[in-house]
Amino acid sequence: MNSFDQALLRQLDQIEAAGLRRHLRRVDSAQAARIVVDGKPLLNFSSNDYLGLANHSALKEAAQKAVEEFGAGSGASRLICGSLRIHHELEETLAAFKGTEAALTFSTGYATALGTIAALLGKDDLIIVDKLVHACVVDAARLAGAKLRAFRHNDLNDLEAKLKWAASSRIAHPASRILVVTESVFSMDGDLAPLREIVELKDRHGAWLMLDEAHATGLYGENRRGVAEAFDLADRIEIQMGTLGKALGSGGGYIAGTRALIDVLLNRARSFIFSTAPVPAQAGAARAAIELIQSSEGESLRQRLWQRVDQTKNAVINAGWPLPPAQSAILPLLIGPEDRAMDLAASLRAAGLFVPAIRYPTVARGAARLRLTVTAAHSAEDIAELQRALQNKHLVNRDS
Numbered sequence: 577m578n579s580f581d582q583a584l585l586r587q588l589d590q591i592e593a594a595g596l597r598r599h600l601r602r603v604d605s606a607q608a609a610r611i612v613v614d615g616k617p618l619l620n621f622s623s624n625d626y627l628g629l630a631n632h633s634a635l636k637e638a639a640q641k642a643v644e645e646f647g648a649g650s651g652a653s654r655l656i657c658g659s660l661r662i663h664h665e666l667e668e669t670l671a672a673f674k675g676t677e678a679a680l681t682f683s684t685g686y687a688t689a690l691g692t693i694a695a696l697l698g699k700d701d702l703i704i705v706d707k708l709v710h711a712c713v714v715d716a717a718r719l720a721g722a723k724l725r726a727f728r729h730n731d732l733n734d735l736e737a738k739l740k741w742a743a744s745s746r747i748a749h750p751a752s753r754i755l756v757v758t759e760s761v762f763s764m765d766g767d768l769a770p771l772r773e774i775v776e777l778k779d780r781h782g783a784w785l786m787l788d789e790a791h792a793t794g795l796y797g798e799n800r801r802g803v804a805e806a807f808d809l810a811d812r813i814e815i816q817m818g819t820l821g822k823a824l825g826s827g828g829g830y831i832a833g834t835r836a837l838i839d840v841l842l843n844r845a846r847s848f849i850f851s852t853a854p855v856p857a858q859a860g861a862a863r864a865a866i867e868l869i870q871s872s873e874g875e876s877l878r879q880r881l882w883q884r885v886d887q888t889k890n891a892v893i894n895a896g897w898p899l900p901p902a903q904s905a906i907l908p909l910l911i912g913p914e915d916r917a918m919d920l921a922a923s924l925r926a927a928g929l930f931v932p933a934i935r936y937p938t939v940a941r942g943a944a945r946l947r948l949t950v951t952a953a954h955s956a957e958d959i960a961e962l963q964r965a966l967q968n969k970h971l972v973n974r975d976s
Contacts, residue, residue, distance in 0.1 A: 594914075595914040595918065595935070596935055601614055606631040607620075607630035607825075608628070608630075608953055609953040609954045610958075611930065613925075617928070618925065618928055618930040619928055619958055619962070620930045621929060621930065621931045621948045621949060621962060622930055622931055622949060623949060624791070624823075624949060625822070625823075625825055625951055626791075626794065626795060626822060626949070626950075626952065627795075627825065627869065627874070627878065627951065627952050628825075628877065628951050628952045629824065629825025629826075629869075629877075630825040630826075631825075632825060632868070634864050634865075634868055635825055635826060635864050635865055635868075636861070637864075639826075639860050639861040639864075640857070641860060642856040642857050642859060643856060643857050645662075645856070646662055646856035648855065648856075649852075649855055649856075650663075650852055650853035650856065651852075652852060652853065653849065653850065653852055653853060655842075655849055658853035660853065660856060660859070662856050662859045662860055662863070663854070665863060666859045666866075667680060667681055667830075669863050669866050670830055670832060671832060673801065673866050673870065674801055675810060675811075676810075676832040676833050677833070677838075678833070678834065679831065679833075680830065680841050680848065681828050681830045681862075682828060682829045682845075682848055682851070682854075683828055683851050683852075683854050684819075684829055685712065685817075685818075685821065685828075686829070687829060687848070687851065688712075688817055688830065688847070689710070689712040689713050689788070690712060690716045690846075690847045691716075691841065691847030691848050692716070692817065692831055692841060692845055693713065693720050693722075693755070693757075694716055694719045694847075695840060695841050695844035695846070696753070696755065696815075696840070696844075697720040697722040697753060697755060698721060698722065700749040700751070701720070701722040701723070701754070702742040702752060702754045702755070703717045703720070703723070703724050703725075703754075703755045703756075703757065704726070704735065704738045704754065704756045704757070705717065705724070705726050705727070705757045706726070706729055706730065706758040706759065706762075707726045707727065707728055707729045708759075708764065708765065709757055709759055711937075713757050722755075725738045725741070725742070729762075729765075730769060730770055732770060732777065735777055736781075739754070739756070739777055739781040740781070742754045742783070743782065753784065754781065754782065754784065755783065755784045755785075755786060756777075756778045756783050756784070756785050756786070757785075757786045757788070758774060758786075758787060758788070759788045759789075759790065760789050760791070760792045760796075760802060760804065761789075761790075761791035761796075761803065761903070761904045761906070762791075762906075763790065763791055764908065764934060764939050764945070764947060765900070765908055766902070766904040766905070766906030767901075768903045768904070769787075771803060771807050772807055775812050775813065779812070784814040785813050786817060787804055787815070787816055787817065788817045789801075789802035789803060789816060789817065789818040790817070790819040791822060791823075791906065792818075792904075793818040793822070793823055793824065794822075794865075794874070795878060795904075795905070800869050800874060800878060802816075802818065804816060814833060815831060815833055816831065816832040816833060817829070817831055818830055820858075823869070824862055824865040824866065825865050826861035826862040827854070827858045828854050828859075828862060877952045878952070880952040881952040884950050884951070884952065885902060885904075885905050885907075885950045886902075888948065888950045888954070888959050889907060891960065891962055891963035891966075892907060892948070892963070894963060895963045895966035896967065897909055897966055898910075905949055905951070906948070907947075907948040907949070908945045909946040909947075909948060910945045911933070911944050911945050912942055912944060913944060914935045914936065914942075914944045917933035917934070917935060917945060918935070920946060921946060924946075924965055928961075928965070929961070929962060929965050931947070932946075933946060934947045948962075
């Protein structure tokens with residue numbers, strides 16, 4: 577064995593010793609409430625496919641039509657020759673859906689944050705993020721070289737203190753920009769940001785706001801645009817970010833905003849400029865999803881989802897597990913130690929349920945959890961099965 581592999585194996589041993597080693601689990605079926613993992617049928621309570629669109633016939637037909645018309649691949653980056661009509665149609669549909677002047681799509685949500693923040697900020701600028709914001713935002717801030725500060729999760733007093741610090745820092749650099757970044761629905765805790773108060777604070781201190789609606793798009797607001805619409809604040813948020821791979825059932829990320837914002841990103845966002853365009857099937861499916869969620873069927877799916885969320889919340893509590901107030905389709909079962917969370921996930925898997933443990937670095941050390949996610953595709957019997965499994969005393973003793 578050469579020295580390179582020896583060094584890597586030592587690193588893997590350290591990860592293993594910390595109880596943090598990860599493995600891919602092969603899924604042999606389409607995304608649904610029931611999937612086949614490593615050859616075993618399991619009831620799936622881990623997907624972000626909140627409306628059950630990933631396997632919807634309308635999205636599959638749109639993807640197939642896009643392949644027939646535009647082929648399997650895009651051939652190049654969008655700024656060379658890969659900017660296919662279907663990408664433009666998707667962005668026009670997105671902008672109309674979000675009620676903005678324009679929109680731009682990226683290959684992934686991670687690439688969206690990386691490209692956008694690095695395009696807008698530099699070393700003399702300041703970025704203030706919620707402590708629990710997605711890792712892509714933190715990585716983007718570091719890539720941009722901006723001065724980074726994190727405020728305590730949803731703590732408005734701490735945010736205001738950080739904004740005052742940022743405003744005072746402008747004395748040395750009057751042209752510096754201040755960007756606040758938060759999620760509308762937090763991916764691991766399922767709670768909502770106090771968005772109205774955050775908007776008031778950023779306006780008072782001359783900052784911009786970037787709002788990640790990844791886990792809200794399609795689920796909140798009269799037109800299903802997200803939490804910004806639900807709170808009637810969309811026109812006061814400079815940068816609206818989201819993904820196409822959760823409730824929209826396809827893949828990729830987007831930014832929606834003014835035409836000037838989109839033009840700057842088109843010219844400055846390196847993750848957009850230097851990436852081959854998303855495949856036509858992805859764009860076709862995403863466009864179909866946006867159209868579907870605005871239809872009567874989309875509203876029916878949303879209502880069914882919230883009904884299932886209430887049923888699941890009651891089932892979990894009745895099974896003896898505490899839950900924070902449910903504000904989203906994400907229901908975290910807080911465990912604590914990583915090994916206990918892993919044992920419980922393995923026991924549930926043996927009982928026929930797929931609920932992976934979430935561990936550091938996705939959450940803080942000692943804050944491991946089972947992250948239950950509910951979808952419109954779940955049935956009442958699925959939820960009853962979950963309750964029976966959580967009540968089973970032969971699983972992991974949660975009081976130990």
